[in-house]
Amino acid sequence: MEKVSTLLEALPYIKEFHGQTMVIKIGGHAMVSDEMLEQTVRDIMLLYFVGIKPVVVHGGGPEISEKMEKFGIKPKFIDGLRITDEDTIEIVEMVLDGKINSKIISYFIKNGAKAVGISGKDGLLVIARKKKVKKRIGESEVEVDLGYVGETEYVNPRILEILIDNGYIPVISPVAADLNGNIYNMNADIVAGDVAGALRAKKMIMLTDVNGIYRDVNDESSLISKMSAEELENLLKAGMLSGGMIPKAEAALNALKNGVEKVHIINGSIEHSILLELFTKEGIGTMVHR
Ligand SMILES: Nc1ncnc2c1ncn2[C@@H]1O[C@H](COP(=O)(O)OP(=O)(O)O)[C@@H](O)[C@H]1O
Numbered sequence: 001m002e003k004v005s006t007l008l009e010a011l012p013y014i015k016e017f018h019g020q021t022m023v024i025k026i027g028g029h030a031m032v033s034d035e036m037l038e039q040t041v042r043d044i045m046l047l048y049f050v051g052i053k054p055v056v057v058h059g060g061g062p063e064i065s066e067k068m069e070k071f072g073i074k075p076k077f078i079d080g081l082r083i084t085d086e087d088t089i090e091i092v093e094m095v096l097d098g099k100i101n102s103k104i105i106s107y108f109i110k111n112g113a114k115a116v117g118i119s120g121k122d123g124l125l126v127i128a129r130k131k132k133v134k135k136r137i138g139e140s141e142v143e144v145d146l147g148y149v150g151e152t153e154y155v156n157p158r159i160l161e162i163l164i165d166n167g168y169i170p171v172i173s174p175v176a177a178d179l180n181g182n183i184y185n186m187n188a189d190i191v192a193g194d195v196a197g198a199l200r201a202k203k204m205i206m207l208t209d210v211n212g213i214y215r216d217v218n219d220e221s222s223l224i225s226k227m228s229a230e231e232l233e234n235l236l237k238a239g240m241l242s243g244g245m246i247p248k249a250e251a252a253l254n255a256l257k258n259g260v261e262k263v264h265i266i267n268g269s270i271e272h273s274i275l276l277e278l279f280t281k282e283g284i285g286t287m288v289h290r
């Protein structure tokens, strides 16, 4: 009976979300096992079959780090962004485009969906430029060179619209290029936020390894279930977010500014987390609204 009532609870949401585009970002830390990743793919297919239009963006940071270490390169990050030299960009492409994107597509195929794997480069989806970062050291600000790390100059969602309108689920790897063909490593959260904004998606859902945004990162009971973009901006400015949560917050704010209605940050290692967040009254993670 409990199961039936859960199903009935989902009905009004299914009706509300019908026909809506949703961008789902699967973080590297949310890919705890191949089984969990396949489960997530199946949940996304369920969204598709009830009339939602999912667009997937994936990360893969932990796997890039693992490969770098195998090649004797020590991973280094500044504010959640990986310093990417010439050898590293090769590894990034190999892992993101070559391995993870391909693995996600194979799970979609195995479960009967039409999915197309592309990267930010394809169809000029994301035009990138080299990211310039300033770091405060004592009293002065210095520019740090992150190497082949890009930021979005422009998103052209046409290729995605063509795929979506023809019933395909696009799966995007966060590797982009500039108009000279230089390749850049992009943070997957930022790509997801910019793509969601360009598509005017209704929602962006970010799967990570924590239950959402905590007021105190060391205290799980301080999870913030619901907040406004303004509150998130204040948390960011107050230095309450660190590491990988910084690009997530920036991506959420960009998406909301560009017309996305809600951003959800949820724990991808909880079974059926997407369904629990979307189709139950309370949800399970953090929802940020405009
Ligand atoms: N206030 C906060 N609330 C929740 N997580 C936070 C916060 N500040 C920093 N974090 C960190 O952000 C991490 C999530 O980002 P990241 O590791 O990049 O995930 P992903 O690989 O899924 O993109 C968490 O594991 C946590 O350590």
Ligand SMILES: CC(=O)N[C@@H](CCC(=O)OP(=O)(O)O)C(=O)O
Residues within 6 Å of the ligand: 026, 027, 028, 029, 058, 059, 060, 061, 062, 064, 080, 081, 082, 092, 149, 150, 174, 185, 186, 187, 188, 189, 244
């Ligand atoms: C510039 C930059 O940092 N790029 C990321 C790209 C992958 C990513 O974002 O993966 P997650 O979503 O798992 O963190 C990186 O090299 O790790």
